[in-house]
Amino acid sequence: MATAANMRLCRTIVESSPQHKVIVVSAPGKYGIYDTKVTDDLIKVAHGDNGLPRIIQRFDDIASQLLTPAQYRQFQAVLYHTQNAIGNNLDDYNFIVSRGEYLTAQLFALYLGYNFIDAQDILVIKPDSTIDLAATRQQIKRHKLKRKMPLVIGGFYGQRDGHTALFSRGGSDYTGAILAVLLHATLYKNYTDTNGIQTADPRLVYDTRTIDCLDFETLDILTHNGAGIIHENVSALLAAYRVPLRVDNTFCPDQIYTEVHSPRCRNCQPNFFCLTHRDNQIILVQKKHGSSPTVQKINSTQTTLVSDIQKLHLSLLKGS
Numbered sequence: 001m002a003t004a005a006n007m008r009l010c011r012t013i014v015e016s017s018p019q020h021k022v023i024v025v026s027a028p029g030k031y032g033i034y035d036t037k038v039t040d041d042l043i044k045v046a047h048g049d050n051g052l053p054r055i056i057q058r059f060d061d062i063a064s065q066l067l068t069p070a071q072y073r074q075f076q077a078v079l080y081h082t083q084n085a086i087g088n089n090l091d092d093y094n095f096i097v098s099r100g101e102y103l104t105a106q107l108f109a110l111y112l113g114y115n116f117i118d119a120q121d122i123l124v125i126k127p128d129s130t131i132d133l134a135a136t137r138q139q140i141k142r143h144k145l146k147r148k149m150p151l152v153i154g155g156f157y158g159q160r161d162g163h164t165a166l167f168s169r170g171g172s173d174y175t176g177a178i179l180a181v182l183l184h185a186t187l188y189k190n191y192t193d194t195n196g197i198q199t200a201d202p203r204l205v206y207d208t209r210t211i212d213c214l215d216f217e218t219l220d221i222l223t224h225n226g227a228g229i230i231h232e233n234v235s236a237l238l239a240a241y242r243v244p245l246r247v248d249n250t251f252c253p254d255q256i257y258t259e260v261h262s263p264r265c266r267n268c269q270p271n272f273f274c275l276t277h278r279d280n281q282i283i284l285v286q287k288k289h290g291s292s293p294t295v296q297k298i299n300s301t302q303t304t305l306v307s308d309i310q311k312l313h314l315s316l317l318k319g320s
Contacts, residue, residue: 027100123158
């Protein structure tokens with residue numbers, strides 16, 4: 001959601017199927033002259049930085065390229081009120097940091113002509129930053145969310161005791177999974193910037209392969225061992241409610257992706273591996289036909305970590 005062009009692409013994805021009823025968005029990331037993510041900029045504002053006008057201008061620039069004149073005036077009013085609200089709540093860290101998703105959802109809802117839903121009205125977050133499913137289910141009923149589809153909602157935030165609360169970073173993925181479960185979705189699609197879940201981080205390894213299909217148990221192991229492809233709370237939640245997941249590429253959707261199902265899925269690859277890393281350790285997750293996934297941790301160093309991952313990945317590819 002970093003640029004107007006990307007939002008146009010996202011609109012194409014949304015409108016490609018009438019089944020796309022609930023859209024969860026993240027705040028804009030890095031692009032061009034904006035070398036930091038909006039959320040990171042808002043964190044700086046919460047700590048006393050005076051960079052709020054630049055953030056507001058970034059949203060205004062995107063909106064001016066997407067919206068009709070009437071829609072643009074509506075969004076300018078949203079920007080004005082949000083800027084004032086931040087100024088009046090400079091001691092509310094969670095409120096300030098959540099405004100990236102809030103504004104993105106407002107903008108994208110206007111652009112699509114969908115209903116905007118404030119996540120703070122729906123998602124109830126526990127003190128440990130996990131979801132209170134029972135309370136959130138009640139909020140969904142109270143606000144008659146199903147009647148408001150199609151809708152756009154911001155990820156990453158909700159409320160606790162009437163005040164803005166946050167999930168951990170990457171929480172938009174978690175928001176999507178929560179709503180997929182509570183709204184009884186037949187599929188949760190998570191769009192990212194890679195071709196699904198790959199055999200290693202494609203930013204470090206050039207010859208990665210996409211894992212076509214795997215089970216939730218393996219995904220849970222990956223996300224708790226350094227793989228940042230999706231929030232670590234997602235797999236267990238979807239598995240418990242049997243909602244399948246598809247990890248797709250925003251920039252070439254429906255072409256190369258990963259499907260995640262229950263352990264009994266007949267389409268899951270019988271043999272695959274995935275390399276992740278955390279600190280100075282390489283983590284190798286492997287699964288062979290008929291067996292549970294295994295985890296091997298390999299020590300490396302800060303200076304050799306990338307080259308060690310590349311060499312190990314090449315060796316595993318040759319052996320597969």
